[in-house]
Amino acid sequence: MTHLTRRRFGQSAAALALATTLPRSAFAQSFRQGGDLRAALTGEPDVLDPATSTIYTGAQVYEGIFSKLIDLDADGNFIPDLATAWTQDDPTTWTFTLAEGVSFHNGEAFTSADVKYSFERILDPATASGYAGLYAQIDSIETPDAKTVTFRLKSPFGPFLTNLATNGQIVNRAAIESGDPARNPVGTGPFTFVEWMQGDHITLQKNPSYFKPGLPHLDSVTFRFLLVDQSRIDGLAAGELDWVDAIPLHQVPILKDDPRFTYVSSPVAGIPDFLALNTAVAPFDNVKVRQAVALAISRADIRDLAYLGTGELGLIEVPTGSPWYDDTGVFGAAQDVEAAKALLAEAGYPDGLAIEYLGLSQYPELLKTGQVVREALRAVGIDMAISAVDVSVWYDAFVSGNYQITSAYQERTIDPDNFYSLVIRSGGPINTTAYANAEVDALIDKAAASVDVAERMDLYRQIRGIVTAEAPIVFAHFETLNYLMNRNVAGSAISPTLSLHMENVGFVD
Numbered sequence: 001m002t003h004l005t006r007r008r009f010g011q012s013a014a015a016l017a018l019a020t021t022l023p024r025s026a027f028a029q030s031f032r033q034g035g036d037l038r039a040a041l042t043g044e045p046d047v048l049d050p051a052t053s054t055i056y057t058g059a060q061v062y063e064g065i066f067s068k069l070i071d072l073d074a075d076g077n078f079i080p081d082l083a084t085a086w087t088q089d090d091p092t093t094w095t096f097t098l099a100e101g102v103s104f105h106n107g108e109a110f111t112s113a114d115v116k117y118s119f120e121r122i123l124d125p126a127t128a129s130g131y132a133g134l135y136a137q138i139d140s141i142e143t144p145d146a147k148t149v150t151f152r153l154k155s156p157f158g159p160f161l162t163n164l165a166t167n168g169q170i171v172n173r174a175a176i177e178s179g180d181p182a183r184n185p186v187g188t189g190p191f192t193f194v195e196w197m198q199g200d201h202i203t204l205q206k207n208p209s210y211f212k213p214g215l216p217h218l219d220s221v222t223f224r225f226l227l228v229d230q231s232r233i234d235g236l237a238a239g240e241l242d243w244v245d246a247i248p249l250h251q252v253p254i255l256k257d258d259p260r261f262t263y264v265s266s267p268v269a270g271i272p273d274f275l276a277l278n279t280a281v282a283p284f285d286n287v288k289v290r291q292a293v294a295l296a297i298s299r300a301d302i303r304d305l306a307y308l309g310t311g312e313l314g315l316i317e318v319p320t321g322s323p324w325y326d327d328t329g330v331f332g333a334a335q336d337v338e339a340a341k342a343l344l345a346e347a348g349y350p351d352g353l354a355i356e357y358l359g360l361s362q363y364p365e366l367l368k369t370g371q372v373v374r375e376a377l378r379a380v381g382i383d384m385a386i387s388a389v390d391v392s393v394w395y396d397a398f399v400s401g402n403y404q405i406t407s408a409y410q411e412r413t414i415d416p417d418n419f420y421s422l423v424i425r426s427g428g429p430i431n432t433t434a435y436a437n438a439e440v441d442a443l444i445d446k447a448a449a450s451v452d453v454a455e456r457m458d459l460y461r462q463i464r465g466i467v468t469a470e471a472p473i474v475f476a477h478f479e480t481l482n483y484l485m486n487r488n489v490a491g492s493a494i495s496p497t498l499s500l501h502m503e504n505v506g507f508v509d
Helices: 002-016 024-028 056-062 112-123 160-167 173-178 230-237 249-255 287-296 299-306 337-346 364-378 391-400 416-424 438-449 453-470
Strands: 036-041 070-072 078-080 083-090 093-098 138-145 148-153 191-197 201-206 220-225 261-277 353-360 382-389 405-409 473-486 506-508
Touching: 036 056, 056 220, 070 160, 078 083, 093 112, 112 138, 112 148, 112 173, 160 416, 191 220, 230 473, 249 261, 249 473, 261 287, 261 364, 287 337, 287 364, 287 382, 287 453, 287 473, 299 364, 299 473, 353 364, 353 391, 364 382, 364 405, 364 473, 382 391, 391 405, 405 473, 416 438, 416 453, 438 453, 453 473
Parallel strands: 036 220, 353 382, 353 405
Antiparallel strands: 070 078, 083 093, 093 148, 138 148, 191 201, 201 220, 261 405, 261 473
8 A cells, every 4th residue: 555655646746747838739630750850959968878978968869769667657657668567576676577579779689688787787886877876775686587677675765666767768788888878879769879960969860660659750850959049949930940948038928829839838847956055165165154145045036037937936856836845944945135144254254255156158047047146145245256168167067076156957856866865965976065964864865765655755854954954055946948849840748757758749730
């Protein structure tokens, strides 16, 4: 009964996280098979290896190349992908039956050995996977035959199925060990990799041997790397682009009703944005300075000025529509300038201080967030200079801890463990703030090991109380997504996992 309750809770969470505004007529139209879709992404992927890519634009591309054991549908139900069935044999054992007749793009047959290799590779420290924390509870993986795989866990693990459906892409050992997984990915997905022209585009083509009948509809997808500005709208209008993953926010009110285009959005499914404060360097090695920042900012100003009124205030890692949402005990939920000034004085900065913010030029809303934060901090005596850099420079500085304060985001946070195990736990693969708290680590581990929803809710409430008070990160905004496409393109929707699912997209008459 506990397991069934947890499953229903997970399904409800994902269902509430999806509210897509796609015209019903788009689904009623018949797809015209074939065609070459030209799509615009906000930035360029780092790599196309699902185990080592760490930015969302990488996932936007590689999820069309790879498949997972299971997925989440629009209603939040776990559905088959490479696995046709799965059972929980006991609280720590899961067995999956695999699809027949599936091949990798290099012609090798897909078997249980590939599943075992994929997850053992993620867990191997030599891989340096940012997703290792999602699978740390795996004790062993057994392959009794080519079409059966069994995961034995160290303890019950509440987020296990959600993690498989979100970051569980299956790779081919021969392709990994004999090729370049970062630049020449080989999966079982609906599209095969063709080319990557650095700084310009990535092209994928239809996998004629894809194991799901009738998919994909398209012959190819070319992802271009374009700024979120008027050029992508002009490209759509001129027929040079067919689909874009974002539009300038000030144009949303006009473009969503423009008869030339189809607009897709969701009020809740999106990405939590936060300020990352490097606790290993001054002045943010002082908790009172971090708390002063948390109290100084105005989330309403960030929403209204940086995101032009779209999205949510962003107090925690999930949106208000998620059943996991609970802002009880969140420190600095409301702006308090006088309290921020007092904390700075207590920290030894009665006359203020100067800091540097590392900004992302390619992400205008994040950069604008920095500008809004700069004005808020000025009011409490903090002079924040903004250094705007290219995403590759920003990323190197972010992961190496060579920064003081910046804006960051964590995509695909469906279960709170997806955030806290990766971003907050000490030694976590995406813990770039150097934050470490043994009590928080223990709470994160306990919450992940539980399958009792009420217990997990209480544990995450405790985690949020400590983390927001110690402020290694300060949640700033919950960012919603906006897709725009020409009217002859249909099938695009914002999914719970934020996968583009380009196999479902096609041209219509």
